Amino acid sequence: MDHWLINFKTMKRFLYFIVLLSVMTGCKKTSYVAVFDKTPQERAADQINLVSTTLTSAPNGWIATLPTQAGGGYGFYFAFDKEQNVTMYGDMTTASAGTAGKSNYRVKQDIGTELVFDTYNYISMLDDPNAAILGGASKVGYSSDIEFTFDRINGDSIIFVGKKYRQPFKLVKATAAQQASYTSGGYNTSIDKITAFFNTNKFPYIQMVSGSTTLKVTVSPNFSNTLASGKRMDLTSVLADGKTIGTGATKIAHTLDGLSLLNGGLVFQGITFIRMAWKDANILALYDSTGKEYIINDNGVPILDINLLWGSKYVGLRSEFKQVNPGTSTAGADIINYYHNNLNNSALLGFGFNYGRMDLTWSRPNSRLTFGGFSSQNGGSSGWTTTIVYNYTVNPDGSYKFTQYTAAADGYVAKLMLPMDAFLKGNDVKFDYYSANGLTYGRISSVQNPAIQMTFILR
Amino acid sequence: MKNILKVLSFLLLITTQFACRKTETLNVDYSTFNADDPRTNTPLDQWLKSSFLDPYNIDVIYRYNRYYHGNTANVVPSKLENIEPTMQIVLDGFINPYLKIAGPTFSKSYMPKEWILFGSYSYENSSDPGVAGTAAAGRRITLYGVNEYQPLPAGQFYAWDRHRIMHHEFGHILNQIIPIPVDFEPISKGFYKQPYTDTPQDSARRNGFVTSYASGVYTEDYAETISWLLINGQVWYDDWANFANTAGKARFVQKENNVINYFTNLGINFKALQKEVQQYMIGIGRNETKFAYWLSKARTPLVTPAPNPAPAPLPTFKTLTINTGADYYIKYGGSDAFAALYTSVKNAITAQGYALNFIRINFTSPTAMYVEANFTAGTTTYQSFYAFNMATTVATGQVKFTTGTVGGTTSPWVGNAAFTKPSMQPILDYLTNNTFVADWLPVNVTADDYMKLGGFKVLNSSSNYFYGPLAY
Numbered sequence: 001m002d003h004w005l006i007n008f009k010t011m012k013r014f015l016y017f018i019v020l021l022s023v024m025t026g027c028k029k030t031s032y033v034a035v036f037d038k039t040p041q042e043r044a045a046d047q048i049n050l051v052s053t054t055l056t057s058a059p060n061g062w063i064a065t066l067p068t069q070a071g072g073g074y075g076f077y078f079a080f081d082k083e084q085n086v087t088m089y090g091d092m093t094t095a096s097a098g099t100a101g102k103s104n105y106r107v108k109q110d111i112g113t114e115l116v117f118d119t120y121n122y123i124s125m126l127d128d129p130n131a132a133i134l135g136g137a138s139k140v141g142y143s144s145d146i147e148f149t150f151d152r153i154n155g156d157s158i159i160f161v162g163k164k165y166r167q168p169f170k171l172v173k174a175t176a177a178q179q180a181s182y183t184s185g186g187y188n189t190s191i192d193k194i195t196a197f198f199n200t201n202k203f204p205y206i207q208m209v210s211g212s213t214t215l216k217v218t219v220s221p222n223f224s225n226t227l228a229s230g231k232r233m234d235l236t237s238v239l240a241d242g243k244t245i246g247t248g249a250t251k252i253a254h255t256l257d258g259l260s261l262l263n264g265g266l267v268f269q270g271i272t273f274i275r276m277a278w279k280d281a282n283i284l285a286l287y288d289s290t291g292k293e294y295i296i297n298d299n300g301v302p303i304l305d306i307n308l309l310w311g312s313k314y315v316g317l318r319s320e321f322k323q324v325n326p327g328t329s330t331a332g333a334d335i336i337n338y339y340h341n342n343l344n345n346s347a348l349l350g351f352g353f354n355y356g357r358m359d360l361t362w363s364r365p366n367s368r369l370t371f372g373g374f375s376s377q378n379g380g381s382s383g384w385t386t387t388i389v390y391n392y393t394v395n396p397d398g399s400y401k402f403t404q405y406t407a408a409a410d411g412y413v414a415k416l417m418l419p420m421d422a423f424l425k426g427n428d429v430k431f432d433y434y435s436a437n438g439l440t441y442g443r444i445s446s447v448q449n450p451a452i453q454m455t456f457i458l459r
Numbered sequence: 460m461k462n463i464l465k466v467l468s469f470l471l472l473i474t475t476q477f478a479c480r481k482t483e484t485l486n487v488d489y490s491t492f493n494a495d496d497p498r499t500n501t502p503l504d505q506w507l508k509s510s511f512l513d514p515y516n517i518d519v520i521y522r523y524n525r526y527y528h529g530n531t532a533n534v535v536p537s538k539l540e541n542i543e544p545t546m547q548i549v550l551d552g553f554i555n556p557y558l559k560i561a562g563p564t565f566s567k568s569y570m571p572k573e574w575i576l577f578g579s580y581s582y583e584n585s586s587d588p589g590v591a592g593t594a595a596a597g598r599r600i601t602l603y604g605v606n607e608y609q610p611l612p613a614g615q616f617y618a619w620d621r622h623r624i625m626h627h628e629f630g631h632i633l634n635q636i637i638p639i640p641v642d643f644e645p646i647s648k649g650f651y652k653q654p655y656t657d658t659p660q661d662s663a664r665r666n667g668f669v670t671s672y673a674s675g676v677y678t679e680d681y682a683e684t685i686s687w688l689l690i691n692g693q694v695w696y697d698d699w700a701n702f703a704n705t706a707g708k709a710r711f712v713q714k715e716n717n718v719i720n721y722f723t724n725l726g727i728n729f730k731a732l733q734k735e736v737q738q739y740m741i742g743i744g745r746n747e748t749k750f751a752y753w754l755s756k757a758r759t760p761l762v763t764p765a766p767n768p769a770p771a772p773l774p775t776f777k778t779l780t781i782n783t784g785a786d787y788y789i790k791y792g793g794s795d796a797f798a799a800l801y802t803s804v805k806n807a808i809t810a811q812g813y814a815l816n817f818i819r820i821n822f823t824s825p826t827a828m829y830v831e832a833n834f835t836a837g838t839t840t841y842q843s844f845y846a847f848n849m850a851t852t853v854a855t856g857q858v859k860f861t862t863g864t865v866g867g868t869t870s871p872w873v874g875n876a877a878f879t880k881p882s883m884q885p886i887l888d889y890l891t892n893n894t895f896v897a898d899w900l901p902v903n904v905t906a907d908d909y910m911k912l913g914g915f916k917v918l919n920s921s922s923n924y925f926y927g928p929l930a931y
Contacts, residue, residue, distance in 0.1 A: 118523035140585055
């Protein structure tokens with residue numbers, strides 16, 4: 001007790017000071033003035049209510065687009081009801097575009113107001129880490145969201161942003177006619193029609209004026225779900241200077257009357273294309289942000305000289321395992337087959353392989369071509385590549401003259417590459433397209449020996 | 460006194476300090492914060508309420524909430540149509556066995572109060588092996604992969620795998636409430652190593668772990684030991700242990716006993732629980748529950764370094780011993796028809812001047828066995844051997860014996876066999892003339908004896924059978 005009192009005495013000054021402070025502040029009135037007229041929870045509730053009401057009050061549902069972060073873009077139709085049920089269609093597969101998917105949604109407070117598709121539906125396929133469902137990266141999917149933060153309402157649109165992958169999720173009110181079409185298989189009809197158009201018109205292009213030149217711009221949509229290239233479209237053209245390649249690409253989503261070009265549209269040579277739509281029953285057109293129309297025509301033959309596209313549109317050429325493509329001459333097939341048919345010739349190589357391929361890869365800035373011979377003992381999952389690098393010069397007639405830059409290195413199949421190597425070094429080599437059975441290949445032929453012709457997969 | 464005055468004056472000042480304070484009623488309604496109301500009232504919701512919430516206070520949360528899986532992982536929600544079948548699996552193979560064996564008080568107290576369901580597995584990145592379930596705070600189990608559900612029979616693996624996860628996670632839940640006994644970790648001390656993915660299954664098995672995952676850390680080892688004992692049953696566990704090296708096998712036995720003790724201390728008969736879970740596994744048709752499956756299975760002994768040539772595969776069980784006078788026949792009774800046959804053989808051998816000790820089936824491979832008559836004169840014991848082929852159909856459990864090739868030239872195979880043949884003939888004929896169904900017999904064994912006794916029943920004649928203890 002004494003001890004405590006001694007301490008108490010020594011603290012007396014502090015205590016008096018505290019008492020003084022207390023007296024000074026004891027009667028202070030708080031001067032908090034709210035910036036907003038409502039409390040945070042009231043405002044949060046208001047916005048949840050706004051989003052919920054907006055979503056459920058569209059009598060004919062919503063037409064939506066959503067680009068994925070890692071893959072292409074996707075189109076949807078949604079109908080929300082007040083019981084937290086949502087019905088949707090999506091353009092991922094024939095089933096998802098044709099059969100209504102029913103699940104739940106809810107609107108909740110998060111960092112902002114959040115719309116979450118909280119039981120599985122088509123939109124979850126894009127986020128599904130199980131690549132067997134739709135594709136996408138294994139254990140990741142297409143890097144897409146099922147949670148969306150409310151951004152704004154703009155006229156007939158409501159716009160959200162993906163919570164994790166930050167992609168714009170835009171919903172526009174549908175008309176009764178559009179709703180009727182979505183619910184009666186119209187989405188698949190539309191997808192099939194536009195797919196058929198591009199299957200029939202293999203070399204589609206639009207014309208575009210750039211300065212004093214009219215450009216023929218190729219239109220290349222990809223409707224597959226491939227992670228790296230699917231659900232995207234690009235426009236490519238030789239620019240006014242006659243040699244530079246200009247290109248623009250964006251992600252696309254199917255709509256009932258064509259395509260929606262996402263992420264703000266496809267910008268090509270300063271013009272922003274925002275949608276593709278049917279002008280009439282058979283004529284398809286692109287429209288830019290000003291509403292200008294660009295009719296899509298078929299050129300019948302490839303538009304751009306293949307030599308201009310090396311290193312930009314096309315990385316190079318590939319000869320797949322034991323595949324001799326149409327347009328390959330007998331002499332050409334000998335060169336290609338020598339590689340593939342001897343892969344398992346362990347007497348020649350010292351090893352046996354059950355898979356392999358040849359790749360020609362361009363490096364235009366360096367004026368070089370890399371010839372890669374790949375070999376694998378597990379069907380291609382992994383393996384070894386032998387590379388030979390060539391310098392090239394272009395002859396006046398457009399053919400190429402290759403000279404060795406580095407000799408065969410790495411890998412195990414240098415011996416199999418000898419005939420091709422000899423061909424490349426011993427001939428002036430021309431490149432052009434070759435079309436057969438609905439596919440376009442890249443063809444290599446010799447100026448000196450016209451009997452040698454080989455076709456490859458363009459990649 | 461002076462001091463007291465000082466104290467009092469100080470208190471007075473404190474009081475003065477608050478004297479001017481205006482109190483305001485803080486009118487806060489927390490229900491308006493973090494507004495999130497995922498409630499619907501569909502038949503599914505009603506079923507979940509009546510099956511889980513009302514009886515056990517278990518909240519089944521099937522609507523996606525990122526909070527439950529963490530921000531970084533990629534997880535998709537569950538398919539609506541898979542919720543009820545999945546939770547029915549939980550009810551049948553998990554909650555009901557505990558309810559029956561551990562009782563309602565235990566079940567209602569310890570069953571996790573939150574069940575979270577997600578459609579996919581949880582992956583942090585493209586190289587993550589994935590998470591199938593988690594247990595947290597002694598109160599929550601998260602089950603992933605609900606979208607993989609399929610109806611039986613295709614969905615057998617799904618149902619089994621859910622139980623693998625749930626019994627594992629519930630092991631953690633129990634451990635989070637009642638710690639793992641301190642004598643468990645030393646059993647495998649020095650053999651735990653992370654990452655577990657670097658330990659191949661065979662290495663884990665050799666060293667006394669039920670899975671690679673168990674070899675990572677003792678807490679997972681405990682949960683895995685509980686789970687695999689329950690879901691795959693005693694024969695699987697013993698067979699797994701028999702594959703290990705001597706030290707590893709001893710660890711398996713110690714771990715099993717440790718788990719049994721842990722449950723005993725919780726007031727649960729672990730063996731009874733194991734039998735109960737096995738009844739569920741029989742229902743979904745798991746092979747590991749079938750005697751016929753183990754009869755048709757052989758394993759190559761795990762020896763390092765692997766000898767050349769590789770050792771011959773060994774059948775799971777070495778022997779099945781029949782003796783209608785033994786303790787277990789007295790305890791469980793048996794088939795009168797077979798008892799009469801056995802007695803006649805025994806009497807015939809007695810007439811030959813010998814006492815029949817037992818008849819034993821020696822399994823030599825999944826397709827062959829020999830019947831041994833073991834008999835005594837004075838202090839000398841004799842054997843006679845009769846070879847049989849054995850054809851087993853796992854799906855139906857049916858076994859057909861046919862006379863096999865004599866296995867040697869020693870006296871049990873030749874002289875002794877010929878000597879007792881007249882007496883043994885009725886039982887040899889009994890084996891070849893009938894089609895049998897292999898099963899865990901008799902059907903009414905206690906949990907402790909479950910899967911320790913096995914037998915053969917004459918097809919379509921349920922009162923005609925024989926059985927005996929199995930030895931590995």
